[in-house]
Amino acid sequence: MKELIRRLCNVYGPCGQEEAVRRLISQEISGLVDEVRVDALGNLIALKRGTGNGSAPAARVMIAAHMDEIGVMVSHVDAKGFLRFTNVGGVLPYTLFGSRLLFANGSQGTFGMDGKPLATEKPEMAKMFVDVGATSASDAPVGVGDVGVFRSEFADLGKRILAPSLDNRIGCAILIQTLRELTSSPNDIYAVFTVQEEVGLRGAGTAAFGVEPDVALALDVTLTGDMPEAHTMEVALGKGPAVKVLDRRMIAHPGVRRWLVNTAQAFDIPYQLEVLEYGSTDAAAMQLSRAGVPAGALSIPSRYIHTPVQMVDYDDVQNTVRLLVNALSGPVDVGG
Ligand code: CO
Numbered sequence: 001m002k003e004l005i006r007r008l009c010n011v012y013g014p015c016g017q018e019e020a021v022r023r024l025i026s027q028e029i030s031g032l033v034d035e036v037r038v039d040a041l042g043n044l045i046a047l048k049r050g051t052g053n054g055s056a057p058a059a060r061v062m063i064a065a066h067m068d069e070i071g072v073m074v075s076h077v078d079a080k081g082f083l084r085f086t087n088v089g090g091v092l093p094y095t096l097f098g099s100r101l102l103f104a105n106g107s108q109g110t111f112g113m114d115g116k117p118l119a120t121e122k123p124e125m126a127k128m129f130v131d132v133g134a135t136s137a138s139d140a141p142v143g144v145g146d147v148g149v150f151r152s153e154f155a156d157l158g159k160r161i162l163a164p165s166l167d168n169r170i171g172c173a174i175l176i177q178t179l180r181e182l183t184s185s186p187n188d189i190y191a192v193f194t195v196q197e198e199v200g201l202r203g204a205g206t207a208a209f210g211v212e213p214d215v216a217l218a219l220d221v222t223l224t225g226d227m228p229e230a231h232t233m234e235v236a237l238g239k240g241p242a243v244k245v246l247d248r249r250m251i252a253h254p255g256v257r258r259w260l261v262n263t264a265q266a267f268d269i270p271y272q273l274e275v276l277e278y279g280s281t282d283a284a285a286m287q288l289s290r291a292g293v294p295a296g297a298l299s300i301p302s303r304y305i306h307t308p309v310q311m312v313d314y315d316d317v318q319n320t321v322r323l324l325v326n327a328l329s330g331p332v333d334v335g336g
């Protein structure tokens, strides 16, 4: 599975340009699902048909993992070939210096800042520029509207993995691996690889409207509180998948929460409860689809989210797959 993670983290796929990620995932899941379609926004919607539960029809369970990653979009090229830019998704200005940008056409670049920046200064994006090695506007290899993403080498640190865009290629990898390991299910499983999550959960909204799920679950990363003098938060690396209770845009459906917690306890899988004070996931958009959908999320604890190099624990990754496979292997019960 590490090889799959490495390949997913390397693919170029900023919000709105998820084609290459979608192509790779389509190849990986062909043969594992019964139907695949792509909707108007670019969501990849795969269905693995369930057997039904006795006389009851199969429940429709939608699992969403977003394919897109954050980046920066060129907004202006000056006479010397320096590029001004705007953020696509939640980019943190102080993480830009020293990072490597990759564009769709393979061009690379890094960041600089106007004037003589002091080490103590809080960088402002409006004062920063991208240097792609151009000497004039006419020889700049990229132009207005092109998007760069952050790239570095995948590294297997043993227990932990260091890679760019683990938010949320790790969720995509877990969903693919779950399809590989799920031999049979009473439920119709809609594995949905969504677009444009980082600019406001946009793809998940239309995908959920189309799928009309009975239950929805997002797979995404979450912050941790386990670093020196970190913001107080219960979640830590290596202590298992985090079952979402609350984030800024959603209160998880109590039945969905119970379903996940009961599964973890029944199969002796470590888990944590997640109360996230920043950000949200595709679950928030799915929950508000049509007349409302019981929704929750399984989060992969992650350090350095939205920076060019991110970290997850490999045991957490494997335990998330185990929890998901076991939860989906039986009938889904989110009532009571
Ligand atoms: Co994100």
Ligand code: ZN
Pocket: 066, 167, 168, 197, 220, 221
């Ligand atoms: Zn994410």
